[in-house]
Amino acid sequence: xxxxxxxxxxxxxxxxxxxxxxxxxxxxxxxxxxxxxxxxxxxxxxxxxxxxxxxxxxxxxxxxxxxxxxxxxxxxxxxxxxxxxxxxxxxxxxxxxxxxxxxxxxxxxxxxxxxxxxxxxxxxxxxxxxxxxxxxxxxxxxxxxxxxxxxxxxxxxxxxxxxxxxxxxxxxxxx
Amino acid sequence: xxxxxxxxxxxxxxxxxxxxxxxxxxxxxxxxxxxxxxxxxxxxxxxxxxxxxxxxxxxxxxxxxxxxxxxxxxxxxxxxxxxxxxxxxxxxxxxxxxxxxxxxxxxxxxxxxxxxxxxxxxxxxxxxxxxxxxxxxxxxxxxxxxxxxxxxxxxxxxxxxxxxxxxxxxxxxxxxxxxxxxxxxxxxxxxxxxxxxxxxxxxxxxxxxxxxxxxxxxxxxxxxxxxxxxxxxxxxxxxxxxxxxxxxxxxxxxxxxxxxxxxxxxxxxxxxxxxxxxxxxxxxxxxxxxxxxxxxxxxxxxxxxxxxxxxxxxxxxxxxxxxxxxxxxxxxxxxxxxxxxxxxxxxxxxxxxxxxxxxxxxxxxxxxxxxxxxxxxxxxxxxxxxxxxxxxxxxxxxxxxxxxxxxxxxxxxxxxxxxxxxxxxxxxxxxxxxxxxxxxxxxxxxxxxxxxxxxxxxxxxxxxxxxxxxxxxxxxxxxxxxxxxxxxxxxxxxxxxxxxxxxxxxxxxxxxxxx
Numbered sequence: 001x002x003x004x005x006x007x008x009x010x011x012x013x014x015x016x017x018x019x020x021x022x023x024x025x026x027x028x029x030x031x032x033x034x035x036x037x038x039x040x041x042x043x044x045x046x047x048x049x050x051x052x053x054x055x056x057x058x059x060x061x062x063x064x065x066x067x068x069x070x071x072x073x074x075x076x077x078x079x080x081x082x083x084x085x086x087x088x089x090x091x092x093x094x095x096x097x098x099x100x101x102x103x104x105x106x107x108x109x110x111x112x113x114x115x116x117x118x119x120x121x122x123x124x125x126x127x128x129x130x131x132x133x134x135x136x137x138x139x140x141x142x143x144x145x146x147x148x149x150x151x152x153x154x155x156x157x158x159x160x161x162x163x164x165x166x167x168x169x170x171x172x173x174x175x
Numbered sequence: 176x177x178x179x180x181x182x183x184x185x186x187x188x189x190x191x192x193x194x195x196x197x198x199x200x201x202x203x204x205x206x207x208x209x210x211x212x213x214x215x216x217x218x219x220x221x222x223x224x225x226x227x228x229x230x231x232x233x234x235x236x237x238x239x240x241x242x243x244x245x246x247x248x249x250x251x252x253x254x255x256x257x258x259x260x261x262x263x264x265x266x267x268x269x270x271x272x273x274x275x276x277x278x279x280x281x282x283x284x285x286x287x288x289x290x291x292x293x294x295x296x297x298x299x300x301x302x303x304x305x306x307x308x309x310x311x312x313x314x315x316x317x318x319x320x321x322x323x324x325x326x327x328x329x330x331x332x333x334x335x336x337x338x339x340x341x342x343x344x345x346x347x348x349x350x351x352x353x354x355x356x357x358x359x360x361x362x363x364x365x366x367x368x369x370x371x372x373x374x375x376x377x378x379x380x381x382x383x384x385x386x387x388x389x390x391x392x393x394x395x396x397x398x399x400x401x402x403x404x405x406x407x408x409x410x411x412x413x414x415x416x417x418x419x420x421x422x423x424x425x426x427x428x429x430x431x432x433x434x435x436x437x438x439x440x441x442x443x444x445x446x447x448x449x450x451x452x453x454x455x456x457x458x459x460x461x462x463x464x465x466x467x468x469x470x471x472x473x474x475x476x477x478x479x480x481x482x483x484x485x486x487x488x489x490x491x492x493x494x495x496x497x498x499x500x501x502x503x504x505x506x507x508x509x510x511x512x513x514x515x516x517x518x519x520x521x522x523x524x525x526x527x528x529x530x531x532x533x534x535x536x537x538x539x540x541x542x543x544x545x546x547x548x549x550x551x552x553x554x555x556x557x558x559x560x561x562x563x564x565x566x567x568x569x570x571x572x573x574x575x576x577x578x579x580x581x582x583x584x585x586x587x588x589x590x591x592x593x594x595x596x597x598x599x600x601x602x603x604x605x606x607x608x609x610x611x612x613x614x615x616x617x618x619x620x621x622x623x624x625x626x627x628x629x630x631x632x633x634x635x636x637x638x639x640x641x642x643x644x645x646x647x648x649x650x651x652x653x654x655x656x657x658x659x660x661x662x663x664x665x666x667x668x669x670x671x672x673x674x675x676x677x678x679x680x681x682x683x684x685x686x687x688x689x690x
Contacts, residue, residue: 029184031191032187038198039194042194042201046201049202049208053208070551071548073551124547125567125568127575
């Protein structure tokens, strides 16, 4: 009824159409209904998947999030044996301490971790990427800067040994 | 306007299609997450009974499909720079002609090929010319066949007990296994092979009917207890050998349970199955066969470990061993020179014992059967093969350096060892020529006696490293030391020949011609 102008417009152009639609025309076409149903399905399944996949947990700092993928079980176990167990969780060492860097790295790692875990074929034992190694190095220094300041290179980007080269057990004991 | 509606409809169709695809992707992800979560539950289903008589690996494979699949893959070991798989593996005798002279008068001079994977071991033994053209002893099957049920059956029979399938399946019975081992040790190869084929290789648990399926290469029951799946040692040769080693005073810091047993006052016998740590067992199961031993018909199969595990300690045991008929011990008479010499088998366990990996508590299985994740389950790979085929899992668990770097380090060790082997081989062949020359020139047995001794030492040392499977990797300095000694003894023998100053001086001539 509200669309009265439309059938009139159509009738001027096509008699066949006007006959079919002259009396009453639904507000949405069949296609729109199919689309709405499918969109609803997607929304429902998507929400369920997000919940089932513990999607919200990835926004937290909880170490249990990392063992959502069983690949990380050994890493969590060895962290629990380590000296840093009481003072630092996964994110404290593996994500930068500034908010932007933290979330960028989280998104970057999150994407590639889920890609690797879903598609498979990653190396095992897994190996840290150079970018993430730089992150751990920066987080070591961030917490220990008062103590290690005299040891740091005089100029930025100067060569220095990675902390975990010698202190391999602080984050993951017995690995 | 009709076209407007049509295009509106196509847009709708496209949107529907895109949303559909997105839904498809989300469902696929959902199922993937579900599967990954299921993986983490590590299910194990026992579908058939296996017992002490199940030398056929197939029923075990029904319970442990992953391990069985891996085991079957050992027929597909890829070829490394120093060993691996082929339908007919390349002949070592063609690659290194000096081996023919080293083994002159011994079956290895007829047919000697690169090693292949475990699942091949019995078939390869059945067709090698060493077995088909030469009469071999049944002791060879100690390691190549799944022979323990046969030992037990014959052992029970000699002990006057009835050897029914039920009885064979029931219990390991080390006493019966030992008795059977001693009984067949000096029999002919064909006789023992026939005995193995007569022994049931499985049993129907309902009816208790035996299943006679022929002989199998070393399989599940040889390393695992069918009741608990615990790894164990079954080979009488090893059980007797490791007991001798424990009773010696040689320090074995890489075998802590042996040291402990000594400290506890050496009560009774050292029994690896009850005393060894799990980590030690992960090497002992390999050490049952990958060792030096005497395996022929003059005496029972022997591991020469009563002085320790070093090359010269094994040699010292052979030096003091006499055969039951009173003759001095030897493996073969070298055909070109007439000297009685020793044949080193494949002393991987002994050489590993001298290396840094053993000293650091790394077992054979850690590198040759590394853990891998199958789903979320941690499985020790039963595809026993060169760690160089699997550097990520075999090495990088401990060595956090790039794969290429690891490969380069191993290549360096193996290439250097290979070069030293070639040097030692050249010295050895020159020594043989020198000895042949002085024999022609009429050297007396008395004059030759000290030279023969040097020859035996030189050949034993060269063979020890050349026939060991790691090309020096298991203990690189030890390998180099042994080869250095070999070269020294060869050259000493040549010098001794020249010092004899026999009339015609043909020793020098022949040596010169050979060069």
